[in-house]
Amino acid sequence: MAQKAQAVTDLYALLPEAFTAARNQRAGEAAKAGDKELGKSIRSLPKPSAGAWLVNMLALHRPELMSEALALGAALREAQADMDQQQLRQLSGERQRLLRSAAREARSLAEDLGRPVSPAVAAEVEQTLWAAMTDADAAAAAASGQLVRTLEANGWEPVTLDGALADPDSVKPLAPGQLRGPAPGKAPPGKGASEKAASAAGQEKKRAETARALRAARTTLADAQRDAAGAEEALQRAQAEVNSIADTRDELTDEIDELRERIRGLEREVAAVDRRAGTAERARDTARRTARAARRAVERAQAKVEDLG
Template identity: 75%
Template sequence: MPDVAQAVAELYALMPDTFTSARNNLAAEAAKAGNKELGKALRSLPKPSAGAWLVNMLALHRSELISEVLELGAVLREAQDDMDQQQLRRLSGERQRLLRSAAREARSLAEELGRPVSAAVGAEVEQTLWAAMTDADAAAAAASGQLVRALEANGWDPVNVDGSVADPSSVRPLSASGGQQRRSASKPDTGAGASGNQSAKKKSAVSAAAARALRAAKTSLADAQRDAEQAEETLRAAQEEIDAVAARRDELTDEIDDLRDRIRELEHEVAATDRRSGTLERARDGARRTARAARRAVEKAQTKLEELG
């Protein structure tokens, strides 16, 4: 039977629609095995929100992206502590680009997992990652893979992480490269040692910046290729529709030509019918005159017969 930490890791790696049943099954197994406390702890684990679930999936399936976000957050916090305004301005632009890229990657991952999410959920993920950049505790929560709710930050106050992770006791601060550890408050080094540390620090910062720039370039290339493929597909679909419309137009034009030919034939038939009708009407008029003359002749004959009788 797994302990709480193992169970949490298993449960928060699941799809949302299987979470509740899996949690209840584990809780029931623990209680049946005689560990009622564990069963109670497991049953109380909350189902993650859509945004929290997607951040957990990033931590599980896109750990390098989460690491990149947290590394940049550590550099930003350090620049903030040093009051390095020039560095802050440069890094702020890099932060925005990285967060937008991460939000797009998150939605793409959700589609790969068969659970596409809305733009609102994507914005929730971006907000959580921004909070992780601004606060060390939020960074540890985001990287834990067991978020149960999204995180929020205002840029000034510490991020409220209370109740944000399933098992807080298993969440450990990340290394300095992950942006979790504050700088030591002990007495700083002086002399050659400090100078060497500063030089190494600058080289490390430059190397990290170069690595981020390379990853950002790769992400931009992937986005551009995806956009190009979508544009090509849109073009193909438009051309197919144009071809279909053109073919239909040709069909209609042929039908119109056929109808025009038929109209001419019918007009000829109408003219012939009119001529025939005129002939018949004239014959009828002649027959009417003949009939009238015959009736008059009959009347005269009857009159004469009556006179003779």
């Protein structure tokens, strides 16, 4: 159904908020034109999830990135089939860099389209591209621009595509030429143009390698910036801890100084009390001697009175 395929292409290129109204309008137009079956089919098209919508936008607005990701996936599958461990290790590292770069590009594209997405949605996009790299049918689905939901892969079994596409019948396997990303509509070079074609191919390859190197460098830069930011935050936390400990030490030192000053004051008070105690003891001793002499005088006088009486 060419009309449905065109409707799917048009509808899944829209922003999410415009999808439902445009779908219903398209379905009504088809029914009004007499094709009720088409109208019913269009009306049943589901609105894509946020992650699926963003993958569709990558396929539509960043086809070179999508082509590079899927070409890398095809190379990985070929290396795995050939059991080429060295090639697998090299391509696996490149895949990780490309996936991180693609996730950042997806978020940037969403902002450009006026629909910023969360890190969770960007992670779903990265997960879908990873699935597309592991499975040829998933690659065709991701490149179709009509995903309804995001894709998942466990690395061992084929990716499940049930309910993932708006119009599964219209999605065909990708040809090798599509994975290499040649310019569409170009006729093969004619006789006598082989050197020119080879030169163009070489330049195209060089541009692709440069683009991959640039993305890898940007990924490395982003990782380094993230690590530097983390290290700076750790430094600030450590410095804050040092400052806090220093403040606590200063407070304790001030308290010790206050206690020492208090001790010195108490020592001065003790010395003064000791001096007063010495004076009081001397006065007591003097009073004791005076009292003793007075008692003896009383005793003598008492004895004299008794003698005279």
